[in-house]
Amino acid sequence: MVRKVQNSLEGNRELATTSNPVSTRVVARPVDTSVTPGDTELTRLLGALSTIRPSLNQYLAKEGDNEEVAGKNDAQLGREAASDSARYQHGYMGIKGSNDAVRDVDEFKVHLESNFNPDNDDFDTVAREWVTKKSGGLTDKGYLEGYAPIMNDAITKMKVQVADQKVALVKDATNAQAMQFLQTGMEAFANRGEPVPETWLENTKKYFGESFKTSGTEFNELQFSAAKKIGDGGNFSIYEQFKRDRPDGTPGMYYIPKWKERIDAAEVASKQHFVTLSTQAEVAAKKDREKRQDSTLADTFTEALTGDYGSAMAKFKTTIKDNPGLFSASDVSEWTGKFSSLAKASNAEETDSQKTYATTLLAGIYEGKVGIKGVLAAATSEQVSYTQSRQLLDSVNTYQSQMRALAAQSDKGERAIYKSPEYTSGKEYLNGVLKSQATMTDPLGEGTAQDRQQRAEAVLEFTTRAASLEPKDVPKLRDEIADRYLKRKTDRTKEPIKQFDGRIRYDTPALAAQAYREGKLTIDQLRTHNDYFKLKAQPK
Known part of the structure; x- marks a missing residue:
């Protein structure tokens, strides 16, 4: 503790000696010296506002969220913007950006x-460009927030797809090359x-593994595909x-279940x-052989139909001998039988039914469906007369000559038009x-002999004229022929009974029978x- 020092005014100043030195320190503390008013109405109002402030902030935030939702809804429905508020515009532009991104993707x-x-x-x-x-110059934050995530996600996925496609293309090309190698070797x-x-x-397999990185499972698949x-x-x-x-x-x-x-x-x-294939080859070979037989024997049977059977038979035997391999034993037997039948056939005058059948055969010749065998079969069964047979054989020869010329020009020995759906449907x-219409006396509607002949002639005309047409022009030809023959049939039936005078x-079918x-x-x-009775029974 500091001692009190007394100094003399008259004498010398002296300092009292002290004991051990003593250090001093200052201790300070703040003192509230503010002056506050008393408890007034203003004080109470401020206190109330301080309690309301958190609720007010929550209210304002909720109002902002509602505006943003309203903006999103309007944009989603394609409406024009209805507010200029920042939150509304943010929501509106965000949806607009999302929609535009989907469109741009x-x-x-x-x-x-x-x-x-x-x-x-x-x-x-390519994607960056x-x-x-599309998005260059866009600065609206809300728009970009909606646009960017969708576009970025789509581009990322497409990039992965492109990469996968490249890998697949390389793999496919490698597998195709490998399988072709296998197939070529197996075929050899x-x-x-x-x-x-x-x-x-x-x-x-070892080579593929080293060169193409082909696994054992992949090689099995390639081996099977090449073999198949x-x-x-x-x-x-x-x-x-x-096996x-x-x-x-x-x-x-083979002994792996899934492969077996x-x-x-x-x-x-x-x-x-x-x-x-074997059956088709046999059928094709037989058809080709019959065509060559027809061509080889055409002159022989034409000569036979003139009545010179002796010369024709000698020529027939020589032809068989000079063409080894063309005629099998059954072929020789069949042709000999037809030849012999010609010698015994009748020279009776042709009938109406023979005339109709000959017309039908002629259409078949032009279609390439009837050859010498078909003509001879009709002649020996008296479906056509001798005279008709000779004419039909001439038609066969003409047709075959035309087909040979066609084959020399276009490598096709047939007319494709006859296989077209337009021709087939037109003929039907x-x-x-x-x-003719069916009646009680003609339930099948076959009509008179003249009706049948007219129908056969119409089909024959259709066949011959269609040969030079394109398929698209065939329906027009069909309609023209149908109209003309129908008119002819109508005109012919105006006074039909006179032809039977x-x-x-x-007077009745029963009495005639x-x-x-x-x-x-x-x-x-x-x-x-019968033709007369059918005509009388037709509706007027």
């Missing part, structure tokens, strides 16, 4: 289809009638390679195709529209009576 996909080559073009560059073109062995060596398959290409052509023995044991003694692919089912199905289909239409002896049974009418006279 679709446009970008279309753009890629025609303007992007995955082999040469860089996807990032597109987005810059198959064409020599040799099985595919297991050592060749193993070496090829060959098997689908009817070579079912190609599947034997899967052999491998060089290491393990069973072949596929190999069995492919082998069965191959065998069925082989049978089909004419046969139908020109057919002096030829009808009986009775007369035929009693030998009072020939078959042709009975047919004339």
Whole structure:
């Protein structure tokens, strides 16, 4: 503690000695010296406002959210903006940006289809140029917040797809190259009638693994696909390679359950195709052989139809001898039988039915469906007369000459028009529209002999004129012929009974039939009576 010092005014100043030194320190504390008013109404009001402020902030935030939702709804419904408030505009522009992004994504996909080559073009560059073109100059924050996420997500996904496509294309190209290699090798062995060596398959598998990074599973698929290409052509023995044991003694692919089912199905289909091809080959070979027989024997049978059977028979035997392989034993027997039948056939005058049948045969000749055999069959069965047979054989010769000339010009020995649907439907239409109405005496609607002849002539005209037409012009020809023959038929039936004057002896079908049974009418006279009764029964 500091001692009090007293100094003398008169004497010298002296300091009292002290004991040990003492340090001093100041201790301070703040003192509230503010002056506050007393508890007034203003004080109470401020206190109340301080409690209201948090609720007021919540209210204002909720009002802002409602405005943003309203903006989003209006934009989604395609309405014009209804408010200038910041929150409303933010919501409105955000939805507008989202919608525009969806539209631009679709446009970008279309753009890629025609303007992007995955082999040469860089996807990032193309995408950047597109987005810059579409969104350049846009600054609205709300719009960009809606636009950017959708566009970025779509571009990212498309980039992955493009990358996957490139990988798939490379893989497909590699597999195609590998399978072609396998198929070519297998075909070489198959064409020599040799099985595919297991050592060749193993070496090829090793080569594929080193060159194409082909796995064992992928090689099995390629091996089967290559074999199936060959098997689908009817070579079912190609599947034997899967049934052999491998060089290491393990069973072949055939003994793996999932492969056994596929190999069995492919082998069965191959065998069925082989049978089909064999049958088709036999039919085609027979058809070709018959055409060549027709061409070779045409002159011989034309000569026979003139009545010189001796010379024709000698020529027939020489032709058979000079064409080994063209005539089988059954062919020789069949042709000889037809030749002999000609010598015994009648030279009776042609009937109406023969005339109609000859017209139908002629249409068949022009279509390439009737040859010498068909004509001879009709002649020996008296469906056509001798005179008609000679004329039909001349038509066969003419047709074959035309086909040979056509083959020399276009490598086609036939007229394609006759196989077109336009021709087929046109022919069916004419046969139908020109057919007579069915009646009690003619339930099938065959009409008179003249009706049948007219119908056959209409079809013949259609056949001959269609030969030089394009398929699109055939319907017009069909309608023209149908209209003309229908008019002719109508004109002919205005006074139809006159054609039977002096030829009808009986008044009813029953009396005519009775007369035929009693030998009072020939078959042709009975047919004339039937035509007369059919005509009378037709509706007026």
